[in-house]
Amino acid sequence: MPIIFISGALKGLGWMLARTYARAGWVVFGGVLYPDEVKPIPGVTYIKHDQGTLTDSLEVMAHLKNEYGVEKLDVVIANAGVLISEASFRDAEPEAMDITWRINVRGPLLLFQAAHPLLHKDSKFVVISSSRGRLGQHHYEGQALYAQSKAAVTFMAAKLHYEEPDLITLAIHPGLLKTEMGDKATRFHGPDDPAHSTEDVAPKILKLIEGAKKDTISGQLVDYEGNVLSW
Ligand SMILES: NC(=O)c1ccc[n+]([C@@H]2O[C@H](COP(=O)([O-])OP(=O)(O)OC[C@H]3O[C@@H](n4cnc5c(N)ncnc54)[C@H](OP(=O)(O)O)[C@@H]3O)[C@@H](O)[C@H]2O)c1
Numbered sequence: 001m002p003i004i005f006i007s008g009a010l011k012g013l014g015w016m017l018a019r020t021y022a023r024a025g026w027v028v029f030g031g032v033l034y035p036d037e038v039k040p041i042p043g044v045t046y047i048k049h050d051q052g053t054l055t056d057s058l059e060v061m062a063h064l065k066n067e068y069g070v071e072k073l074d075v076v077i078a079n080a081g082v083l084i085s086e087a088s089f090r091d092a093e094p095e096a097m098d099i100t101w102r103i104n105v106r107g108p109l110l111l112f113q114a115a116h117p118l119l120h121k122d123s124k125f126v127v128i129s130s131s132r133g134r135l136g137q138h139h140y141e142g143q144a145l146y147a148q149s150k151a152a153v154t155f156m157a158a159k160l161h162y163e164e165p166d167l168i169t170l171a172i173h174p175g176l177l178k179t180e181m182g183d184k185a186t187r188f189h190g191p192d193d194p195a196h197s198t199e200d201v202a203p204k205i206l207k208l209i210e211g212a213k214k215d216t217i218s219g220q221l222v223d224y225e226g227n228v229l230s231w
Contacts, residue, residue, distance in 0.1 A: 003073050005064070007031040007051050007111060008080025010038060012179035013128065016198035017077060018044045020206050029068075031060060031080065051080040051107030052099070057114035065118070073118040075209060078108035078153075079128045082146075083181050086188055089144045096145055104149035109156060121166040124209055129154045129171040129221060135231050140189045154221045154231075161219025168212050171221040173229060174201050196224075 004021050008014035009030025018030045022043030031049025032038055038046050047063060050056045064070040081104050085096035108127050119125065131137055133150030157171035176182050176195045186195060201224050208226045212218060221229045 001025060001027050002075070003027040003029070003070060004075040004077065005029045005031065005060070005073055005115065006077045006079055007049055007107070009044070009046065010034065012181065013174055013177055013198050013202065014077075014079040015039070015041075016202040017079065017205065020202040024206060026074075029060075029064060029070075031056075049080075051078070051111065052103040054110065057107075057111040061114045061118060070118065072120045073115055073123060075124045075126065076111065076115045076119070077126045077128065077209075078111050080107065081128065081149075081181070083143060083184055085145045086142050087144060088142050092145050100145040100149050101152075104146070105152045105156075108153050112156075112160065119167060122168060122214075123166075124168045124170065124212060125157075125160065125164075126170045126172060126209055127153045127157050128174055129157070131173045131221075131223070131229060134221070134229060143185070143188060157221070158219050161214075165214075168214055168218040170209065170212055170217065170219075172205060172208070173221060173223045174205065175224055177201065 004026050006014050006017050009018045010032040018028050019041045022028045022041055028044040030044050030046045032046050033050055035046045035048050047060050049060045082100060084099055085093060112125055130150040132147040133154050154171040157169045160169045176193050178195045178197050182195050204224045217228060223229060
């Protein structure tokens with residue numbers, strides 16, 4: 001059976017992706033900050049993982065190998081993310097800069113590095129990014145640090161596509177979601193699109209990742225329907 005690791009699987013999109021993959025017959029490992037708080041899903045094994053630390057991703061991958069005998073990962077999804085500052089760049093708080101960068105940008109990179117020995121030809125490394133990080137978007141005032149972090153992580157997926165000839169990479173914009181983060185974004189700038197349920201979006205993301213090939217959408221920023229988004 002194919003094997004996947006998903007970060008930020010405690011709630012929101014990560015939780016629904018874990019459920020969707022488990023129902024599709026995958027072996028699912030979900031990284032969560034607090035394993036005791038998990039709403040369990042049959043077929044999903046939860047592991048403590050803080051994407052903001054220097055060591056957790058390495059420890060998780062060692063745990064998968066040593067405790068569960070995992071020799072290869074077919075898909076890794078860096079889904080965990082935070083939106084903690086509403087500020088424009090002018091007023092952005094230094095501590096929020098650090099936290100946002102640590103979790104949204106450094107975290108996915110450390111996750112990739114830690115997972116790398118378990119990735120094989122045609123494995124897929126996916127980051128859940130956002131159209132907020134596009135240079136050509138209609139720019140909103142505020143939430144600048146979040147947008148900056150998503151631009152950076154989209155860049156990482158694009159560059160990894162070239163650096164790793166055997167790896168399929170994707171940055172996915174999941175659209176505005178009915179999640180804690182989506183509600184926060186909507187409260188801040190109002191809905192620019194209708195918010196989607198994670199139940200609708202997660203199966204589309206699974207299908208999109210399944211169909212992604214090195215010579216099709218690898219390295220691109222795509223929405224959950226698979227449309228390539230410009231930068
Ligand atoms: N919601 C949207 O409209 C939207 C739009 C575009 C992109 N996205 C992206 O989609 C992804 C999922 O968002 P969501 O809407 O599901 O957000 P959410 O409801 O806020 O859930 C985020 C998840 O990430 C976890 N998390 C936060 N910090 C973490 C860390 N340091 N290490 C590990 N896990 C951590 C949270 O755990 P705790 O609950 O324990 O804090 C939670 O399980 C994010 O990358 C987000 O940027 C969301």
